[in-house]
Structure formats: structure tokens, C-alpha cells
Amino acid sequence: MWTKKAEKLFGLIGYPTGHSMSPTMHNEQFRVKELPYYYHAFNVHPDHLKEAVDGMKALGVSGFNVTVPHKVAVMDYLDKIDEEAEIIGAVNTVVNENGQWVGYNTDGRGYVDSLKRVIGDQLKESDILVVGAGGASRAVVTALALYGVASITITNRTVAKAEEIRRMLPENYHINVLNKTDAESQTSTYDVIVNTTSVGMYPHVNETPWVSEGLKRGCLCSDLIYNPLQTRWLEEAAANGANTINGVGMFVGQGALAFQKWTGIEPDTDRMTEVVVEELGGKKSDAYR
Structure with a gap:
């Protein structure tokens, strides 16, 4: 287990989030890359989305993922939206860029x-x-x-x-x-x-x-x-x-791009894939077949 004090906090907002494999996948990469960061899933009811996004900024969260049912609604509470995310009409990754929430879609x-x-x-x-x-x-x-x-x-x-x-x-x-x-x-x-x-x-x-x-x-x-x-x-x-x-490849791929946007570091996608497949009860050979 990574024991250093977390210097940056990342997360996921959705409803529900208990099934998500993102915390396991990202925290494993923080450990492997020896980054003192931590990723946490936040269960956010749709009625409290604005307060949640404002609270993440107030707490100095460095970035977060967005999953159902918030991918479209969250766009109303961000400072900037990337062009590709605008075309798609949904955001799944948010980055704190100089105090502004910038929304991307890495799916x-x-x-x-x-x-x-x-x-x-x-x-x-x-x-x-x-x-x-x-x-x-x-x-x-x-x-x-x-x-x-x-x-x-x-x-x-x-x-x-x-x-x-x-x-x-x-x-x-x-x-x-x-x-x-x-x-x-x-x-x-x-x-x-x-x-x-x-x-x-x-x-x-x-x-x-x-x-x-x-x-x-x-x-x-x-x-x-x-x-x-x-x-x-x-x-x-x-x-x-x-x-x-x-679908493991897409899940890992979108997570890897989010990781890069948050940290500027290339993650180990092979290890990310192994972690996700293991979490699903499979073996590495199940990832791409």
C-alpha cells in the first residue's frame, strides 16, 4: 500500500460509484509511478451536482472523472470545455488548470x-x-x-x-x-x-x-x-x-488519457489492463479477445 501523505487528490463523481474500478486502477498507477496522489470515488446525487463541483474546487482537488448520470449536466458547471468534448456533448474528465475547471472527453x-x-x-x-x-x-x-x-x-x-x-x-x-x-x-x-x-x-x-x-x-x-x-x-x-x-481496452484507454492530462506522465497501460481484468475475475489474456 502507498503510504506517503497524498499531495494531490483526484476523484470520480457519479451516481452510483460503488461498482467503479477507476479507484483501483488509478491508485495502482500512483503507487507504481511513486506519486503521492490519491483517487477517490464520490457518490453524488444529481440534485447536488453543482455543490459537488464547487466543493471539489474549494478543496483544491486536482482533477476528476465523471460518469453516469453526470457527463452532460456537469458541463454547465465548468469554466471551459475542450472542442472535442463540445462536439460529443459530454465530459468524462475534468482538469484543474490554474484554478479553472476544464472539461475533456477521453472516451x-x-x-x-x-x-x-x-x-x-x-x-x-x-x-x-x-x-x-x-x-x-x-x-x-x-x-x-x-x-x-x-x-x-x-x-x-x-x-x-x-x-x-x-x-x-x-x-x-x-x-x-x-x-x-x-x-x-x-x-x-x-x-x-x-x-x-x-x-x-x-x-x-x-x-x-x-x-x-x-x-x-x-x-x-x-x-x-x-x-x-x-x-x-x-x-x-x-x-x-x-x-x-x-470493452476493457476502451476503459483503460480513457483512464490512461485522463492520467496523462492530470499528471503529464505516461501510465503503464499493460498494468492498468491487468488490474481491471483481475478485478473482473479474469486473466490478462482476456483483455484483448
């Missing part, structure tokens, strides 16, 4: 980093299908578009929500919107398929968000869910010859 870029770890520069040439049009989809689509992938198609039960995401980005980003039936008919054309919905998450582990047959040879199926570590969809996709990646 999307954290996800892109996790994909690059698996397929490298091939990501630039990929035709990608994104399933879902919620907050996670907005972050993923924005980051993939800014990274410059070949094309992005969004499909969702409510097409109008997918259209909202397309409209928030310039036309030159090559973003298409299809209903589920039309998107399924083109399954064999996608290099990467991303599930950004909660379909298949514990306890509804027998549900699947997308077909697992007719996938393009070498397709990468990516599920943002990490509980369970291997969703039924990923298992079925792997059985049909696809490569797969679960």
Missing part, C-alpha cells in the same frame, strides 16, 4: 487507442459499422472521424438518433446512416463492427446486438461491454472466424 480517443493496439495503422483504411446512437456512440464516432478512418456507418433502432450524430460532424467525414435491416444486409462489407449499446451486458448475457454470421474475413468485432469479459456476441463472432476485442 472516444481512449477507444481509438485500444483499436490501434489491435490492428495498428490498418484502422485508417477501415470501413466501420457502429451499432447504437447513445452517448458512447457519439464519443466513438467523433473520435474515429477525427482520426480519419475510411468510412463510418451508424445504425440504430431509432434512425433519427443516428442522424443527429451524423449532423453534428462535417460532411467530409464520410458518415452514413442505415436502418438495421439495410446495415445487416451489408455485414460482409465492414472491417470493424462496434457495439456501443448495452445489449449483452450482465445480467442480460444471452442477448446479442448484431449478427455473427456472414462477417467479412478478418473482421474485428468490438464490444464496449466488459462485464462479462466475453459477451455472447463476441463468442459467436469468434466461432465464425472474427477477431474480437472487449
